[in-house]
Amino acid sequence: xxxxxxxxxxxxxxxxxxxxxxxxxxxxxxxxxxxxxxxxxxxxxxxxxxxxxxxxxxxxxxxxxxxxxxxxxxxxxxxxxxxxxxxxxxxxxxxxxxxxxxxxxxxxxxxxxxxxxxxxxxxxxxxxxxxxxxxxxxxxxxxxxxxxxxxxxxxxxxxxxxxxxxxxxxxx
Amino acid sequence: xxxxxxxxxxxxxxxxxxxxxxxxxxxxxxxxxxxxxxxxxxxxxxxxxxxxxxxxxxxxxxxxxxxxxxxxxxxxxxxxxxxxxxxxxxxxxxxxxxxxxxxxxxxxxxxxxxxxxxxxxxxxxxxxxxxxxxxxxxxxxxxxxxxxxxxxxxxxxxxxxxxxxxxxxxxxxxxxxxxxxxxxxxxxxxxxxxxxxxxxxxxxxxxxxxxxxxxxxxxxxxxxxxxxxxxxxxxxxxxxxxxxxxxxxxxxxxxxxxxxxxxxxxxxxxxxxxxxxxxxxxxxxxxxxxxxxxxxxxxxxxxxxxxxxxxxxxxxxxxxxxxxxxxxxxxxxxxxxxxxxxxxxxxxxxxxxxxxxxxxxxxxxxxxxxxxxxxxxxxxxxxxxxxxxxxxxxxxxxxxxxxxxxx
Numbered sequence: 001x002x003x004x005x006x007x008x009x010x011x012x013x014x015x016x017x018x019x020x021x022x023x024x025x026x027x028x029x030x031x032x033x034x035x036x037x038x039x040x041x042x043x044x045x046x047x048x049x050x051x052x053x054x055x056x057x058x059x060x061x062x063x064x065x066x067x068x069x070x071x072x073x074x075x076x077x078x079x080x081x082x083x084x085x086x087x088x089x090x091x092x093x094x095x096x097x098x099x100x101x102x103x104x105x106x107x108x109x110x111x112x113x114x115x116x117x118x119x120x121x122x123x124x125x126x127x128x129x130x131x132x133x134x135x136x137x138x139x140x141x142x143x144x145x146x147x148x149x150x151x152x153x154x155x156x157x158x159x160x161x162x163x164x165x166x167x168x169x170x171x172x
Numbered sequence: 173x174x175x176x177x178x179x180x181x182x183x184x185x186x187x188x189x190x191x192x193x194x195x196x197x198x199x200x201x202x203x204x205x206x207x208x209x210x211x212x213x214x215x216x217x218x219x220x221x222x223x224x225x226x227x228x229x230x231x232x233x234x235x236x237x238x239x240x241x242x243x244x245x246x247x248x249x250x251x252x253x254x255x256x257x258x259x260x261x262x263x264x265x266x267x268x269x270x271x272x273x274x275x276x277x278x279x280x281x282x283x284x285x286x287x288x289x290x291x292x293x294x295x296x297x298x299x300x301x302x303x304x305x306x307x308x309x310x311x312x313x314x315x316x317x318x319x320x321x322x323x324x325x326x327x328x329x330x331x332x333x334x335x336x337x338x339x340x341x342x343x344x345x346x347x348x349x350x351x352x353x354x355x356x357x358x359x360x361x362x363x364x365x366x367x368x369x370x371x372x373x374x375x376x377x378x379x380x381x382x383x384x385x386x387x388x389x390x391x392x393x394x395x396x397x398x399x400x401x402x403x404x405x406x407x408x409x410x411x412x413x414x415x416x417x418x419x420x421x422x423x424x425x426x427x428x429x430x431x432x433x434x435x436x437x438x439x440x441x442x443x444x445x446x447x448x449x450x451x452x453x454x455x456x457x458x459x460x461x462x463x464x465x466x467x468x469x470x471x472x473x474x475x476x477x478x479x480x481x482x483x484x485x486x487x488x489x490x491x492x493x494x495x496x497x498x499x500x501x502x503x504x505x506x507x508x509x510x511x512x513x514x515x516x517x518x519x520x521x522x523x524x525x526x527x528x529x530x531x532x533x534x535x536x537x538x539x540x541x542x543x544x545x546x547x548x549x550x551x552x553x554x555x556x557x558x559x560x561x562x563x564x565x566x567x568x569x570x571x572x573x574x575x576x577x578x579x
Contacts, residue, residue, distance in 0.1 A: 010179040016502065024575045033577045040496055040515055040524065040539030044577040062574035066498040070572055157523060158535050
């Protein structure tokens with residue numbers, strides 16, 4: 001267990017202080033959670049989708065996590081607004097890191113978790129619709145696997161202490 | 173990645189007030205301590221204390237006098253029992269490795285508690301690679317060492333036991349005399365070390381009353397300078413050095429003595445012990461005001477560690493549910509309140525503070541923990557300000573938490 005310095009850049013600081021698109025979306029088409037309280041890192045994404053065009057009209061988030069978690073979630077909701085689901089799917093954690101102007105490496109997992117949550121929501125949307133577009137891969141992507149791994153690791157560690165309660169869950 | 177933090181610092185401009193409570197991790201040095209140190213950088217005693225010239229003899233004299241002062245506060249007879257070194261991390265490492273190497277032919281078992289600081293736990297883990305075995309005694313919900321388990325764990329193979337007198341994170345005051353007696357009763361040959369970093373200057377502790385072999389003292393935790401600490405080594409007790417080089421006045425720590433820091437450490441000790449009772453009751457009053465003010469005004473909070481007389485006078489450690497600790501430290505900082513957290517978020521390993529997990533806190537409780545320490549310099553106004561800022565900061569982060577997907 002070591003600590004790293006966390007020289008957050010001005011953009012992260014600004015998004016931490018004034019997050020955009022914060023809060024539960026009552027009329028969301030789909031929502032998904034990644035991470036869990038045991039990780040100390042958890043994000044819920046809400047998407048309002050134009051179901052005719054498969055375009056994201058609006059996105060919002062809730063976060064339990066550090067400043068980087070809040071900032072990366074917030075910036076992702078901005079990045080996907082007005083994008084087609086296909087375009088949103090293609091955003092990787094590296095795109096977020098670039099967009100936000102760099103993250104301390106110990107915080108890469110925050111960007112990964114945010115993308116993991118978004119892709120979970122997109123998958124759920126198509127699952128609910130009962131059709132899978134060609135561009136949507138069968139296999140879990142890196143970010144989705146990482147989100148799952150983080151959840152499993154926290155679950156395992158917590159179970160070892162005999163105290164696990166929460167877990168990642170998704171709702172359509 | 174090297175980033176400029178200029179903007180982060182600038183974001184703090186125009187603060188109404190600033191209150192520093194992160195004494196756990198570093199501390200501001202009071203003006204009177206700085207004043208006491210200043211002459212020793214370049215006006216006098218800047219020589220090496222082992223050399224035969226005036227600046228050297230001056231250094232020798234002031235180092236001996238500093239050791240005498242610190243020895244007297246600890247109840248030690250001989251100033252040579254006070255060994256200066258760069259800090260408590262070094263002192264703990266020396267105590268553990270130095271004893272283990274010295275006693276390696278008599279056994280291989282080291283007994284510690286689950287909540288020792290990382291400078292004990294990690295060095296014990298390192299020794300495990302070389303044939304030593306560490307046994308950790310569990311603690312109860314308030315952090316007290318489980319005495320029955322301690323009795324079971326000390327045996328004929330045990331060469332060393334190390335138990336902090338006060339836990340650095342949750343302020344538990346261990347019954348260290350009882351622990352020492354139990355250990356000695358099971359095996360009188362066991363080397364007994366105690367980390368006094370969070371006890372010295374805050375609770376009464378006397379080596380005549382509690383005859384430990386080794387004791388770690390921290391300078392910055394009693395508002396002395398960083399870069400110095402001390403290991404008390406009972407007269408006649410032999411220890412293997414862990415670093416080698418030119419031996420000077422400090423037989424256990426080669427290298428050139430840090431005279432100004434040693435002077436500052438002694439001065440800080442003097443100030444802590446000068447009005448000991450008064451200082452302690454002041455800290456206790458502010459501690460309890462802070463604890464009661466938070467628990468009474470912020471929902472979903474848990475005090476970590478015991479309340480009242482069994483808690484260190486300076487320690488406040490509270491978990492805020494639905495609030496992640498690192499985010500909370502930043503939010504508080506932006507409002508002029510400087511604290512630290514046991515959250516895992518500044519650590520990659522996902523695991524939050526081992527101390528909070530050992531007392532049975534759930535992960536999400538540990539992630540939202542905030543550690544604060546009060547000093548004799550803090551005022552009622554400081555605490556009032558902190559109590560004004562904390563509920564707002566927690567409320568803002570809980571707004572970000574929102575419903576967290578609950579429908």
